[in-house]
Amino acid sequence: MRSRREMKVGTEQTALTEAIAAVRRAHAAKLMLCDRLEAIADSLPGGLDRRECLLAARALGPAMIKVHRFEEQHVYPHFAARLLQSAEARKTIARLKSEHCEDEGYAAELRDTLRATARRGRAENPETLGFMLRGFFGALRRHIAFERDHVMAQVAPDCEARD
Numbered sequence: 001m002r003s004r005r006e007m008k009v010g011t012e013q014t015a016l017t018e019a020i021a022a023v024r025r026a027h028a029a030k031l032m033l034c035d036r037l038e039a040i041a042d043s044l045p046g047g048l049d050r051r052e053c054l055l056a057a058r059a060l061g062p063a064m065i066k067v068h069r070f071e072e073q074h075v076y077p078h079f080a081a082r083l084l085q086s087a088e089a090r091k092t093i094a095r096l097k098s099e100h101c102e103d104e105g106y107a108a109e110l111r112d113t114l115r116a117t118a119r120r121g122r123a124e125n126p127e128t129l130g131f132m133l134r135g136f137f138g139a140l141r142r143h144i145a146f147e148r149d150h151v152m153a154q155v156a157p158d159c160e161a162r163d
């Protein structure tokens with residue numbers, strides 16, 4: 001029979017495995033969003049698809065914020081623990097949280113612009129919109145690559161090896 005401690009460890013491991021799977025799904029969804037945003041940027045100025053703008057705007061909403069909080073609460077603490085709460089781990093987590101915060105502010109701005117663009121049927125300023133889109137998805141892709149290669153690889157090295 002398993003001891004109470006073994007059961008606790010088993011439950012924690014299951015929770016972590018589920019959290020990792022959830023973050024991996026969220027990363028895949030965010031990378032799809034990046035592709036969608038890139039396609040919108042490439043379509044400027046003449047080939048804008050209003051529906052694509054609305055779908056992208058929707059994906060930039062509260063769901064993104066929820067994923068950020070989830071990573072911060074359910075994955076980052078394990079990353080810090082794996083690195084024995086080192087100063088470097090704390091610095092990395094602070095930077096990733098700050099990137100989340102910046103992305104949320106930028107996403108809100110981009111969402112409003114994409115909605116207005118969809119309503120109008122054209123970009124008010126295609127150059128500015130293109131710049132906003134490329135800045136956003138470029139930063140998001142770098143953030144996800146770092147989380148995958150450093151945070152997830154540290155927290156779940158076996159899972160990452162299967163990619």
Ligand SMILES: [Fe+2]
Binds near residue numbers: 068071147
């Ligand atoms: Fe993140």
